[in-house]
Amino acid sequence: MGYYIRVLATDQAPLDEGELRQHLPxxxxxxxxxxxxxxxxxxxxxxxxxxxxxxxxxxxxxxxxGELGEAExxxxxxxxxxxxxxxxxxxxxxxxxxxxxxxAFQLLSGTDVNDxxxxxxxxxxxxxxxxxxxxxxxxxxxxxxxxxxxxxxxADHVEGDWNMALLDHNGRWISFEMxxxxxxxxxxxxxxxxxxxxxxxx
Numbered sequence: 001m002g003y004y005i006r007v008l009a010t011d012q013a014p015l016d017e018g019e020l021r022q023h024l025p026x027x028x029x030x031x032x033x034x035x036x037x038x039x040x041x042x043x044x045x046x047x048x049x050x051x052x053x054x055x056x057x058x059x060x061x062x063x064x065x066g067e068l069g070e071a072e073x074x075x076x077x078x079x080x081x082x083x084x085x086x087x088x089x090x091x092x093x094x095x096x097x098x099x100x101x102x103x104a105f106q107l108l109s110g111t112d113v114n115d116x117x118x119x120x121x122x123x124x125x126x127x128x129x130x131x132x133x134x135x136x137x138x139x140x141x142x143x144x145x146x147x148x149x150x151x152x153x154x155a156d157h158v159e160g161d162w163n164m165a166l167l168d169h170n171g172r173w174i175s176f177e178m179x180x181x182x183x184x185x186x187x188x189x190x191x192x193x194x195x196x197x198x199x200x201x202x
Contacts, residue, residue, distance in 0.1 A: 002106045004138050007124060008076075009131035012062055012100035014041045023126040030055060030119040047119055053110035056120050061102045069102050076136070083141075083151035085192035087167040092142055092151065095134065103127050148175050148201075152190055157181075163201065166194060175201040 021032050029050045035057075036044035043061075048054040061069035077096050083089040105124060110116045128135065128147075135143040141153030148165035150173075159181030165173045166189065177199040178185045185195035194200075 002108075005105045005107070005120075005124065006136040007103040007127045007131065007133055008073075008096070008099045008136055008142075009101045009103060009127065009133040010098050011131040011133075013131070015060075015127060015131065017042050017045060020045070020123055020126065023122055025118050025122050028114045028116055028119055030116070032123075047110075047123065049110050049114060049116065053113055054108045055110035055113075055116040056108055057106040058123065059102075059104045059106075061104065063100055063102065072102055073097075073099055076142075079153075080142070080151070083153065084190045085151075085166065087192050088150040088165075091144075091167060099133060101131065103131075144173055146173065146175065148173070152186070154180060164189060166192060177201060 017032060017034055024030050024032065030047055031050050033046050033048070034042045034044075035046050036042070043059065045058040046054055047056045047058060061067065061072065063069040063073050073096055077093055080089050080092040080096065083092070103124075105120060107120065111120060124135075132145070134145055135147055139153070139155065141149055141151045144150050144165050146165065148163045150165050160179070161177050162180050163175065164178050165175045168174055174194060176194065178189065178195055180186065182195075182197075185198060188195035
């Protein structure tokens with residue numbers, strides 16, 4: 001299968017590959033090549049180090065009846081319904097119904113060579129800023145529109161500081177940094193309660 005990160009975009013307008021090339025960082029030196037096209041433009045790109053290994057395969061799947069994008073969104077909705085906390089699961093289920101396109105990055109061997117991550121993040125960030133939506137990553141789960149994780153979808157043994165968000169009683173997001181390995185903080189988050197001892201973010 002491989003490891004994927006995704007932008008779940010609310011704007012389905014085409015995004016030209018030339019525009020994406022303009023937002024590649026100076027380091028690493030990378031190139032973007034169209035692998036597959038359709039009537040609206042590119043549907044698959046490959047990002048690679050110049051003269052080196054491939055960094056990522058990038059696919060754009062519109063969310064249309066009968067298409068792969070629609071099936072994937074339905075899988076995400078089912079996943080959201082099983083998520084905790086309940087308030088975020090309900091928010092996410094409703095939000096996913098608004099997604100118009102999925103930009104999926106399959107990370108390849110070049111990601112960990114010569115800071116290939118920088119090129120991946122540059123393209124992901126540009127797509128996210130310009131097409132709106134939320135983020136999703138295998139093993140990490142979904143974000144809100146500000147990029148903070150909102151459902152617990154981590155492995156049980158996970159540790160480290162992480163930016164999270166909870167909905168308050170007024171439907172506003174409270175953003176904070178928690179220690180994922182702290183069981184008390186984890187249990188509070190799962191219950192939809194701001195954990196004690198966390199760093200609230202502006």
